[in-house]
Structures are given as structure tokens and as C-alpha cells.
Amino acid sequence: MxxxxxxxxxxxxxxxxxxxxxxAADGRITGLLGPNGAGKSTCLRIxxxxxxxxTGVARVGGIDLAADPLAARxxxxxxxxxxxxxQQLTGRENIEYYGRLHGLDxxxxxxxxxxxxxxxxxxxxxxxxxxxxxxxERTKIALGRALVHNPQHLLLDEPTNGLDVxxxxxxxxxxxxxxxxxxxxxxxxxxxxxxxxLVDELVIIAAGKVTLTGSPAExxxxxxxxxxxxxxxxxxxxxxxxxx
Amino acid sequence: MKALFxxxxxxxxxxxxxxxxxxxxxxxxxxxxxxxxxxxxxxxSRNLTSLDEVLQVPVLGAEHAPNLVAYLxxxxxxPIEKHEVTDVERAAELVAxxxxxxxxxxxxxxxxxxxxxxxxxxxLVFDRSKSRAASRVSRLRGAVDGYGQQIGALRLVANGVDxxxxxxxxxxxxxxxxxxxxxxLMLGVLTYFLLFATLTGGLHLAIDTTAGERxxxxxxxxxxxxxxxxxxIVGKMTATVCYMLASLALTLVAFTIALKQMPLEQIGxxxxxxxxxxxxxxxxxxxFAPLGAALMTTVASFTKTYREAQTYLTFVLLIPTLPLAFAxxxxxxxxxxxxxxxxxxxxxxxxxxxxxxxxxPALAALxxxxxxxxxxxxxxxxxxxxxxxxxxx
Numbered sequence: 001m002x003x004x005x006x007x008x009x010x011x012x013x014x015x016x017x018x019x020x021x022x023x024a025a026d027g028r029i030t031g032l033l034g035p036n037g038a039g040k041s042t043c044l045r046i047x048x049x050x051x052x053x054x055t056g057v058a059r060v061g062g063i064d065l066a067a068d069p070l071a072a073r074x075x076x077x078x079x080x081x082x083x084x085x086x087q088q089l090t091g092r093e094n095i096e097y098y099g100r101l102h103g104l105d106x107x108x109x110x111x112x113x114x115x116x117x118x119x120x121x122x123x124x125x126x127x128x129x130x131x132x133x134x135x136x137e138r139t140k141i142a143l144g145r146a147l148v149h150n151p152q153h154l155l156l157d158e159p160t161n162g163l164d165v166x167x168x169x170x171x172x173x174x175x176x177x178x179x180x181x182x183x184x185x186x187x188x189x190x191x192x193x194x195x196x197x198l199v200d201e202l203v204i205i206a207a208g209k210v211t212l213t214g215s216p217a218e219x220x221x222x223x224x225x226x227x228x229x230x231x232x233x234x235x236x237x238x239x240x241x242x243x244x
Numbered sequence: 245m246k247a248l249f250x251x252x253x254x255x256x257x258x259x260x261x262x263x264x265x266x267x268x269x270x271x272x273x274x275x276x277x278x279x280x281x282x283x284x285x286x287x288x289s290r291n292l293t294s295l296d297e298v299l300q301v302p303v304l305g306a307e308h309a310p311n312l313v314a315y316l317x318x319x320x321x322x323p324i325e326k327h328e329v330t331d332v333e334r335a336a337e338l339v340a341x342x343x344x345x346x347x348x349x350x351x352x353x354x355x356x357x358x359x360x361x362x363x364x365x366x367x368l369v370f371d372r373s374k375s376r377a378a379s380r381v382s383r384l385r386g387a388v389d390g391y392g393q394q395i396g397a398l399r400l401v402a403n404g405v406d407x408x409x410x411x412x413x414x415x416x417x418x419x420x421x422x423x424x425x426x427x428x429l430m431l432g433v434l435t436y437f438l439l440f441a442t443l444t445g446g447l448h449l450a451i452d453t454t455a456g457e458r459x460x461x462x463x464x465x466x467x468x469x470x471x472x473x474x475x476x477i478v479g480k481m482t483a484t485v486c487y488m489l490a491s492l493a494l495t496l497v498a499f500t501i502a503l504k505q506m507p508l509e510q511i512g513x514x515x516x517x518x519x520x521x522x523x524x525x526x527x528x529x530x531x532f533a534p535l536g537a538a539l540m541t542t543v544a545s546f547t548k549t550y551r552e553a554q555t556y557l558t559f560v561l562l563i564p565t566l567p568l569a570f571a572x573x574x575x576x577x578x579x580x581x582x583x584x585x586x587x588x589x590x591x592x593x594x595x596x597x598x599x600x601x602x603x604x605p606a607l608a609a610l611x612x613x614x615x616x617x618x619x620x621x622x623x624x625x626x627x628x629x630x631x632x633x634x635x636x637x
Binding site (some may be wrong): 040045048049051052070073079080081082083085086087088089100101129146 | 246247254257258259261279460461462464466467469470472557
């Protein structure tokens, strides 16, 4: 369970996130949707504890991030926007490195990495250096790396960026599987069609503010006769008008 | 603590696998000794040349002073009589363009003036800015002067005057430099090579673990792990120090081997640079590694890309030269009030070591303590910088 209430963050004169509040429940996939520069990445960065909010409270699994960031990080798996691998390490070593930094002992680590390699179908690339990996392969390893400590919460910043159709389908399958295991999945995207089929809950964010929340079905009920994309576009326009 | 070692081990392993960085790691240890060998060999061959070789000097107007020519020939100076030098202007031209180092010009009226009241004239054409020719010029001048003194003494004797009347006193020179201390001048350059190799050994890692990691976008996921940022950056700096010490050790071994092959005795220098000295030098230079690692990491923390960091760190590589330059120009001796300056204190201690003089343990302790303290201060700064949100860029 991820809870965010009234968080704000500025960079110089730019207010990137302005009083954002939302919840992401366990066993659900929550989509943070918004145009480029809306504040999605900043929200996720605050939740992954690399940025500190100026106002508001963020909790992950009931842990206040400001009070105990290390404890929160233990329950978080993070796939940041375009996350890089260590080029000279193999796919497997990249995952193992994160496992060791999470404090897993060697026996548990080996078992866990074997399981991840099998589930994510990494067999072919597990023992190759990350140097020549395709975008899809990089994302697979980065996802394995984020899941190595079996986290309850998963943050993904535009995970389908640069993936081809097959890789995108695989990713969706894995995320549904994680949801089925009762995990809390929070992902961001700027493309409505991409998340429509996947998310249980939508948080539409524009100009640093939450403009609309609800499940796709609820939104469809509230705005009859309109596609989700039309609803999204209108919500964003409204927010940008009031911000300007 | 465990995380710190995990980070350190991974950085060492990753760097070991990169051929390009390993190459640059070896560059420092090999570059210094090679350059040094070349320098010593040139000095040796130049000194030997000027002592034993027959010096060929074009002589203009040799026919006017056959006795002088014969005198020079007896001192292994070979006066070339048939040559393209036709007059003084031509001689100046040929010396200026480097065809000859020196030309002897005997005045047309030398034989007429010789033995009269008028002093006969002899000219030397040379280029003072050419240091390579200096020893040849002074050899020729010495021989010509010697001839003049010999003739003068003979004339005094012929007139019934004791020639020693012209020498009211004699200057005795007592050079107290030992072979080891003469070699110190040249071997003093060694300190810089050693400090340089220490820094270049950690250059890649200092950049890679800060600016490089940020540029490759692997920093943000790393910072979401349940590890204190101080453990991450200290682990990275520890790996950097390991590479720096490896580079220093390699350089010392290379120097020890290279110096053993060099004909140092032939130029009146002796080197006591054996493996025991190298080990002591390693101990004295060790504290410089953490300081260098922390300094380079701190500087690299401010930069956005690998290339940008490289540019700034080139200047960091020059920092240890400053105290060394002052020490050489001012001919500074080790004293307590100077030993707190990193790189200068190492230079002074290594120079003492090479001169085969005893090292004052108090001065060595001061150097080690002060350098480590500077290292801690910069290390603390690097940790502070790594904790900033702006580290993500």
C-alpha cells in the first residue's frame, strides 16, 4: 500500500509537484498518467526516496519515507526511467549485485536469481556482458534487479519506453502476475492506450496536480460516450489552462 | 560495512574487465620509468662524448698558426682544415644553422702579431643557446687558453721571470656532494612520476563511480537500495584507492628494475634504489592515495559527464607539481613546518631516501598524519556531495 498526501516539490522556480495526493492499493496496478513534464517522474522519485518532498507525507507499506527511508527501500522495487546496467557485468551479475546490496545471503541469492532468470526468460543473456544488450534485454535485467529482494511494492517509471510489441506484452504479463501475488504496482505512462488494458486504477496528473482519479470503468461511467483518451486529454487541458 | 565491501568488490571487478581502463592503468607505471631511462641515457651518452671523443672543429686560417693546430691535435681536437667555411660570416651562418657546434677562427695576422707587443687574435664562433654544444665549446676554449698560458709561461722564463709570479693564489675546489646526492637532482623528478602514477591509477574509477554512473543512468536505481549513501561512496573510493596503490606499486617495481639497468656510475651517480628502498617509498607515498581518491571523486562529483570530469581531473593531475616546482627552485630541505603539505612532504622524504640520508621518523609521521587528515577532509566532502539530491543531475 502506497499513500501519498499533499506532497510538493520545486526545482528552482518550477513547481514540479504541487500538493499531490493518491493511494495505490495492494493487489492492484495503479497507473500514474500524464503528459511529459507533468510531475510523474518527480512523484516516483519522491516515493523511491531519492528526492525529499518539501511538503506532505508519503508512506510505503505504512512506513513514513521521511522517518525511515532505509526501511521503506527494503519493501520497494524500483525501475527508474531509462535505468542503466553495468556494462562490464553479465546480466546475472547485475542482478546479484543488487541482491547483495539488499543484504541477501549467498544461498538465498543464488536461488532467487535462478528463479528470476527462469521466470523472466533471461537464460540466453544471463551470462553475457550487458554491453551489447538491446533495450528490451536491458529492461528485463533491470526488472529482475528491481525484484531481486522480493519487494511488496513496485515503482516503474515509463517501463514500456523503447520496448517492441513482444517485449511490451511480456512486461504486461509479468505485472499482472505480480498483481496476482498481492503486490502493489505503481507505474507511470504518458500514453493512455498503453495503460488502458493494464491498470486497475488511474491517477491523471497534469501541471504537478492530480486532476482525475478512478478505475477505467468508473471514468467511463462518469463521462459517458467518451473514450478514455478523450477524458485524459480534457483533464490535462483543463489543468494546464488553470495553471497558466 | 558489508555493503561497502560489496560495492568495492564490484567496482574493482568491473574495471578489471575493461581493457581500455586497464591499459590506462598500466600507462602511468610504464611511462615514468621509460622516460626516465631515456633521460639518463641521453645524459650518460652526452657526458661520455665530451670526454673521450675526438672533437672535430673547422679552423679558418689554420695556416697562420700551425703550432696551435698541432697543440690542439695533441689534445684530441681535430682541426679540419679543408671545409666550406670561407670567412667569419659564413662560419656564423653554419653555426647558427647547426651544421657545426663551434668554429675556430685564426686571425689573418696571427703569425705576424705572434711574438710582438700586439696580442695575436683567435676567435670562437658558437651558439650559447645550444646547451648540447656547451661542453664542446668549453673544451675547445680550455685547449686554446692552455696553449696561450703555455706560451706566456715560456716567454716569462725566457725573460728570467718566474711564471708563478702571475699566480698569486690557487683556487682549490672541494665538492662535498656524494655520488648519491648528485643523483638526487635527477632522481628527484622521480617523486613526481610516482605521485602522477598514483593519481592516474585511480582516475578512471573516480570518474566512473560518480559522473560515469550518472551518465549511464545506473545511479538512480543504485540510490533506491537500502544502503546508506556514505557506504556507497566510501566503497567506491576504497576501490579507487586499491587501483591507485596497485599503480604506485607497479611504478615502483618498474623504476627499481629500470634503475638497476642504467649506467648511473658512469656519470658519477650511484643509486641505492633497491627493493627495500622501494618498499619504504611505498610506505611513505601510501597516504597520498586516499587523498588523491577523495580529491578526484569530489571534483568529479560536480561534473555531469565522463568527458567533462576528464577535463577537470587533468588539472588535478597537475596539482602535485606545484609544491615540487617550488621545492626544486628554492632547493628546500625537509623541515617540520613544511611537512604538513601533501605532495611536498612526500617529495622531501623520497628525496632524502634517494640521497641515502636517514629519514627523521617524526617528519615521516607528520607527513603521513597530515596527508591522511587532508584525505579524510576531502573524503567527508565527497560523502556530503554524494548525499545531495543534485547528484542525480
